[in-house]
Amino acid sequence: MLNELSVVAVAALGLLSVAAGVAVFVVDSMARATFALLVSFLAVAGMLLALELTYLGVVTALMMTIEMLIMVVFMIMFMMNPAGLMPMTMVHNGRASAAAGITVFAVLTVGIWTIDWPSRTGSLPADSTRQLGGAIMGSHMLVMLVIGIGLFATIISGTVLATHRGRYDRFGADLRNARPKDPTGGGLK
């Protein structure tokens, strides 16, 4: 059901996604590594679009872009050499890691090409976005509920881990300060 144009696009994007994925660990500059990863994500998002997963393709691009840009903040914060102006290698266990990566790829590939894949059982829905929305709000609502709780727990635990200041730092030992003492005043309480 893919037309020829889509097949060509999927092939090109597939090669691009893998090439960009390899580039992540090859380039010296951390900025380039981050954006190579973003290119890999965008290529996969493009493939999802070609596979008629409109909403998921677009939302992958949206989420991953914002995620990479948040990563960029941490990159400058933690990396000693973000622009790669002085090339250095920061790897350990290179050979064993490469062996592990290649083994996993080989096992998966052998599986992919030896399994007797079933043919498509049904037909494409008129609107894959509506199908997903219906599933989230209907038959698969439990998944969404669990995801929601998981994300909420992540927000709380992430904040607890990341911040070293609590309300006693902001409002004083007896919580009586009228205005919080913050490193950056936001103008609100």
Add this chain to the structure above:
Amino acid sequence: MPDPGVSGAEPLSLAAAWGLVPAVLAVVAAALVLGTVFAIVDNVAINGARVRSAAEPFRTSLRWLIQQRRTTLSPDRLLWRAGIVAVPVLAVLSLAVVPIGGRTLLTTSADLVWFNAMEALLWAAVWLVGWGPNAVHALVGGYRFLAQGLAYELPLMFALITAGLGADSLRTTGIVAAQENLWFVVTMPVAFVVFLASAAAFTFWGPFAAPAGADIASGVISELSGVDRLVVQAGRAVFLGAAAAMAVALFLGGGAGPWLGEPVWYLLKTFAVMAAVAAVGRRVPLLRPDRFVEFAWMVLVPATLLQTLMVGLLVIWGFYP
């Protein structure tokens, strides 16, 4: 009559109706018109309604066009150029889902998310423009933009989805069709204002221009010169024009109106939104991103969430057709 999307059938896209190349050219032309008009309106808001204000954007563009490009010490040329080119390209791509004349260039089943994704990719483009030249003010500007992005992104998302919720469709054509009886701005005023404010924020214009602020020597665009500067500034103007056009589609009933044709009404409304944005935006003082973050999270996020809740209740009560 565009399909409201309920049946799931795809409305005819501009690309399917006219062929891909003419449709793309039409959208690029629309982008140029919107960007130019916004630049003029913006100049009028600053310098008053004089002939010189109207001519200023053309004069400046011409000057940038013939200006020689300067560069910096060991820039990251690849990423810099990528960021510069991405700004206008994303602006045009965001216009691809805006229904000008009742049809969009692309028709996806998730137009709103598409528009949002193009704006998110603008984060990457702006940060790259700041990172590329290997200059401190530009980089500071790039990070200010990210801080501002973290502030406006969630309210913008909620504002967008509120329109989709009211129309029961993520297609812009469906949203326009759902406003046949009543414009969404009546029931979604908070979303409308937040959407326009976010548009100013993601193009770092007016009160949200801190990433290109005077205190850091025009920050993220400080090292741009010649054609590069023209391309980025034009991209910003087109993005604001596209956002104004999108606001018309989402909240002001698209091209609906008496006597005049649909495209005429659409353009008139878009120009009116641009004039309002320029008139208000140029009168509000600069907002510092570090302070705006707190306001956005403590006030705008709850406000837009309540707006979405209210619209959700109206949907349940069958208020919208």
Add this chain to the structure above:
Amino acid sequence: MSETVILQLILTVAAALIGVGLFGALSQQSIVMVMMGLELIVNGVILAAGAAWFFLSPELPDAQMLVVVALVVMAVEMAMGFAATLAIYRARQVDMVDDASELSG
């Protein structure tokens, strides 16, 4: 080209992404780079799930839900990863995995 072959080719691309990601996650010393490796792995999972939906069972939303779950996994991994990095760095100025090995046996 038959549909099955296209599916197998796309899955091979996904396997390559997973392999490269695993190499990165195991070999990199910087925590930020380790997370990039993990993200590549999930990227491969997203692609595989999308291909499975299109070529095997597009009438069911299950594979689409799998993509949603993978996206959420990525967001959680990112948020908790950076939160943990910040906590470790704040406590001991450490940003390399070799120096943060209390959990190893």
